[in-house]
Amino acid sequence: MPEGNFNKVLLLSMDDGKEVVAKIPNPNAGLPDRVTSSEVATMDFVRTNLSSLRMKLTRFSTSKHPLGAEFIIVEKVPGIQLSQVWDQMEGLKKVKLVEELVQFDKRLSTNSFHQYGGLYYNADRNDLNNRFVVGPTTNRKYFDDLRGSLDIDRGPWKSIEDCLAADARREKESIVRLGDSPRLLGISAPQDCIKLPKPPNFTRWIQDERGRQRIDQEKWEEGVKILDSILQNLGAYIGWDGFVSHADYNAMKELMDHFRAKFLENVAETDEEREIWAKAWPFPVSDKTPRSAGLALLIPMDEVDPDIAIRNPDSATSKSVAMAISLLLFFYILLAISSLSKALQQVRHDSDFKPDYILKITAESITVACRTRFSAVVNGTVPGPSLYLKENQTTWIRVYNDLPSDNATIHWHGLSQSVAPWADGTPQASQWPIKAQHFFDYELRPQIGEAGTYFYHSHVGFQAVSASGPLIVEEADGRIPYEYDEERMLFLSELFNNTDKQIEQGLTAPLAQFLWPGESESILVNGNGFPALLGNETDAKMPPEDASFVSDAKCHPDIIQVEVDKTYRFRAIGGVALSPLVFAFEDHDNLTIIAADSSYTQPTETNVIQMAGGQRYDFLLHTKTQEELQALGKTEFWMQIETRYRDQKDTFYAVLSYAKYNASTIPSSPPARPPVSIPYSLQDWLEYTLEPLTPNNFPSTDQVTRQVIMTAAQLDVKSGQYWTINNHTWTEINQHEGDTPFNDTTPTADTPYLVSVYKEGERAIPDYQKAVQNNGWDSELNVFAAELGEVVDIILVNEPAGVIGGYDVHPFHFHGAHVWDMGSGPGVYNATANQERLKDYNPIVRDTSLLFRYGDPYYGDGHNYTSQGWRAWRLKVTDPGVWMVHCHILQHMVMGMQTVWVMGNASEITYSTSPDLVAGYLTYGGDAYGNATYDPLVTHYYDD
Ligand SMILES: [Cu+2]
Incomplete structure (x- = not known):
């Protein structure tokens, strides 16, 4: 008892x-x-x-x-209590006990009553055939939060409909009489209103039935996953209770319709399938299309019983609704759903296989901003070609590593990659890199809701400075939430004098030989740098050994061609290696941000964009009318770009041009004075301002399971200069250094974590319990550990105090699922104070955000940094896999500022598949990697 x-x-x-x-x-x-x-x-x-x-x-x-x-x-x-002996009981004894319990249930369920409510003695004690009667309910929903004081119908009820209607009336009455009810209590509780189905007779199961049961179980699990993803997308339902607040009700209904349409489109290929799925859809459809009554689990009050519809449609209470999901009913619906299990299959990619895109990484001398540089490039250009993917559609991209001897990979920056485990492109973390003269087929399938602006880049060494390009994911249904006429790309990247090799060698040399490659020579817009660089390179920080001056017509600013009185969607991509930057347009200060990284935001006005490596912003710009242009007396306007928070403050340009492009109209020299004045310090730009366009299911503080601190600091020691996270480093050539605080100078290439997980199972998974005691970090594997379902607050800290070395700004990038960006600030992070700020603010999710420094921006001042800074992220661990978290400054990455997170256990990460199914991925240059004479054996994770 x-x-x-x-x-x-x-x-x-x-x-x-x-x-x-x-x-x-x-x-x-x-x-x-x-x-x-x-x-x-x-x-x-x-x-x-x-x-x-x-x-x-x-x-x-x-x-x-x-x-x-x-x-x-x-x-x-x-x-004694069963729980005390259960673990020690023999299997057969357990079976007997369970059988006995089932018999109890069975005997109880053979009694039937004609009403719903609580059980009482018959007042007529002499009626021995009917000793028990059904009377008013004792369910606490009818008494809690002062509801006991209300004069309401507490049953007994003759039908489910009566019972549901009483539930709804109770809530209406409690709202009317008790004011805004502190807690809405759900309608449709199965224990009151629904007769439980008879349990199956476990004692007589035969083999065949067991098999069916197993299939049902799998379908159910699949169904729960689908349901979970719908709930995730809806953004408001947390857990199974399914309540929404009064204020969110209408928005939620709309969202629900939206996701229903998307859901049906995704799952159904024929009209027939569509009909079946539509029937299985467990939520109400707001256009009141007929639906099967038994499936209406989420029941807005006004659909339960017309006579209790609330009269005043504008009052806050009219929006109030209590919704409840019955897990039990879901179980039965999901059993009826056809199996969705993923067919993992191996396919020989011979000459019949046609990838959707082919990317060839080569090493070439290319010319940008009047300089030539020996660079790793994709398909011969900087930036590489733009890729267009579609939500819910599989795209195969073949990446050829045509470099003479170096490894290469491609990372699809910002894509969550929740299913195809080898596709994230992180060498030594999620895959063996592609050997020189080999190719690898990447399988990408953006999910619904992932439409937006991304980019791709190599994840090896310093290659990403030039081997990168735009990646756009388009909406599956073509419905873009903002209206505009045309799109323009702004791919921002950098030019360095020295080659990747020189830069990598200088950065990883012992401290005495350490060589900083200098600031970037130019910020490039769509591959064009302006002003053009001079032949006299005395300004350059380093002898530009491989850069030589060329003089030709290519040295012009990027021309962004626009027409009058049109709305343009700009997709600005931070493909820079080093410099955070800001940009603005001369005489055009009407920018409206509509997306950050790849997620749509509420429209937000600004006159300047600040971004760093790895970040993206989409914004709308409405161009001038003919009259406005005439009044201004010109048709060309400067786009002004300045680097930020670095040693130098440089200014670069592109041109927003209303005139038709022709050689004589292109400016040959930059403006005498920068036309726009942009503030230097923008550390609070759009902080606590950008909000998601649709609710994004921000987990509340009480869902947070733990906090992990990631402290960024520089470390200068004899063996080299390092950028560290919690005093540890990780790079693709030196990743398993165990408890050593930073990488040593003998490169190793240990087995990628994901490969180890396939080969060794749970043994390759970090010790979660130990890691949790140690700020989340497993010292054996040099990785952070997380379990699925956890909500972790990650606090990035910029720590200047007591550090021998510099102090810098770091754009931190999160692979896999995106994180909620809970803001940043100077000083020490104070969770309580920050929660206060989040009360009226819904953070956006993103994959890259800046950890600022707030001290003196310049080096060489005796490190007089008075204040540290922080940024707070909230991570919901949903995607099993091996995901990197690192600073996106390529120099810092080369110097060790990278970590790996292992999320989930081995069976979750491998989807319970066996190593033989993926054998070709488990060795360097294995069968999953093709070359000129060998067709790779590739695992397909998606059906189409
Ligand atoms: Cu950094």
């Missing part, structure tokens, strides 16, 4: 040694006399039906006894 919130339980020892248990209801249990009466009757009912049950009611009082309370006294049954 449990003692808890609702009862006081006392063990009484009598003089004769007998022991009895006395139970007294607490006031919150409901009406004490009714609760007690019903409990006594229910106990009697159970005992009558289950003669083997040892339970002897000694005495009870259902009205206030002279001792002052209702009570129940039962004899204490000797024995």
Whole structure:
């Protein structure tokens, strides 16, 4: 007999040694006399039906006894709790016990009643055929939060409909009488209104039935996943209770319709399938199309019973609704759904296989901004070609590594990659890199809701400075939430004098030989740098050994061609290696941000964009009218770009041109003075301002399971200069350094974590318990550990104090699922103060955000940094896999500022597949990697 919130339980020892248990209801249990009466009757009912049950009611009082309370006294049954012996019990004994319990259930379920409500004794004690009757409910929903004081229908009810209607009326009445109810209580509770189906007879299962049961189980699991993804997308339903606030109701209904349409489009290929899925859709359809009554689990109040529809449609209460999901009913619906299990299959990619895109990484001398540089490039250009993917559609991209000897990979920056495990492109983390002269087929399938602006780049060494390009994901249904006429790309990247090799060698040399490659020579817009660089390179920080001056017509600014009176969607991509930057347009300060990274935001006005490596912003710009142009007397306007928070403050340009492009109109020199004045310090630009366009399911603070601190600092020691996270480093050539605080100088290339997980199973998974005691970090594997379902606050800290070395700004990038960006600030992070700021602000999700420094922006001042800075992220661990978290400054990456997160256990990460299914991925240059004479054997993770 449990003692808890609702009862006081006392063990009484009598003089004769007998022991009895006395139970007294607490006031919150409901009406004490009714609760007690019903409990006594229910106990009697159970005992009558289950003669083997040892339970002897000694005495009870259902009205206030002279001792002052209702009570129940039962004899204490000797024995111990099952939970204490369960683990030690033999299997066969357990089976017998379960069979016995099932028999209990079976006997109880053979009784049927004609009404719904609580169980009581028949007042007519002489009617021995009907000792028990159904009376008013004792369910606490009818009593909690002062509802007990209301004069409402508490049953018994003759039908499910009556029961549901009473539920709805109760909520309406409590809102009207009690004000904004502190807690909405759900309608449609199965224990009140729905007869439980009879349990199957477990004792007579035959092999065939077991097989079917297993399939049902798999379907159910698949169904729960689908449901979970729908709920995730809706953004407001947390857990299974399914309540939404009054204020969100209309928006939620709209969203629900939107996702229903998307859902049907995704799952159904034929009209017939569509119809089946539409029937299975468990939520109400707001256009009141007929639906199967049994499936209406989320029931807006006005659909339950027209006569209780609330009169004033504008009042806040009219929006109020209590919605509930019945997990039980879902179970049965999902059993009816056709199997969706993923068909993992191996396919030989021979000449019949046609990838959707082919990217060839080569090493070439290319010319930008009047300089030539020996660079790794994609398809011969900087930036590489733009890729267009579609939500919910599989795209195969073949990447040839045509470099003479170096490894290469491609990372699809910002794509969540939740399913195809080898496709994230992180060498030594999620895949063996592509050997020189080999190719690898990447399988990408953006999910619904992922439409937006991304980019791709190599994840090896310094290659991403030039081997990168735009990646756009288009909406599956073509419905873009913002209207505009045309799109323009702004791919921002950088030019360095030295080659990747020189830069990597200089950055990883022992401290005495350490060589900083200098600031970037130019910020490029769509591959064009302006002003053109001079032949005289005395300004350059380093001898530009491989850069040589060329003089030709290519040295012009990027021309962004626009027409009058049109709305353009700009997709600005931070493909820079090093410099955070800001940009603005001369005479065009009407920029409207509509997306950050790849997620749509509420429209937000600004006159300047600040971004760093790895970030993206989409914004709308409405161009001038003919009259406005005439008034201004010109048709060309500068786009002005300045680097930020670096040693130098440089200014670069592109041109927004209304005139038709022709050689004579292109400016040959930059403006005498920068036309736009952009503030230097923009550390609080759009912080706590950008909000998601649709609710994004921001987990509340009480869902947070733990906090992980990631402290960024520089470390100068004899063996080299490092950028560290919590005093540790990780790079693709030196990643498993265990407890060593930073990488040593002997490169190793250990097995990628994901490969180890396939090969060794749970042994390759970090020790979660130990890691949690150690700020989330497993020292053996040099990785962070997380379990699926966790909500983790990650606090990035920029720590200048006590560090020998520099202090810098870091754009931190999160692979896999995006994180909620809970803002940033100077000083020490204060969770309470920040939660206060989040009360009226819904953070956006993103994959890259800036950890600022707030001290003196320049080096060489004796490191007089007075204040550290922080940024707070909230991570919901949903995607099993191996995901990197790192600073996106390529120099810092080369110097070790990278970490790996392992999320989930081995079976979750491998989707319970066996290593033989993916053998070709488990070795460097394995069968999943093709070359000129070998067709790779590739695993397909998606059906189409
Ligand atoms: Cu950094």
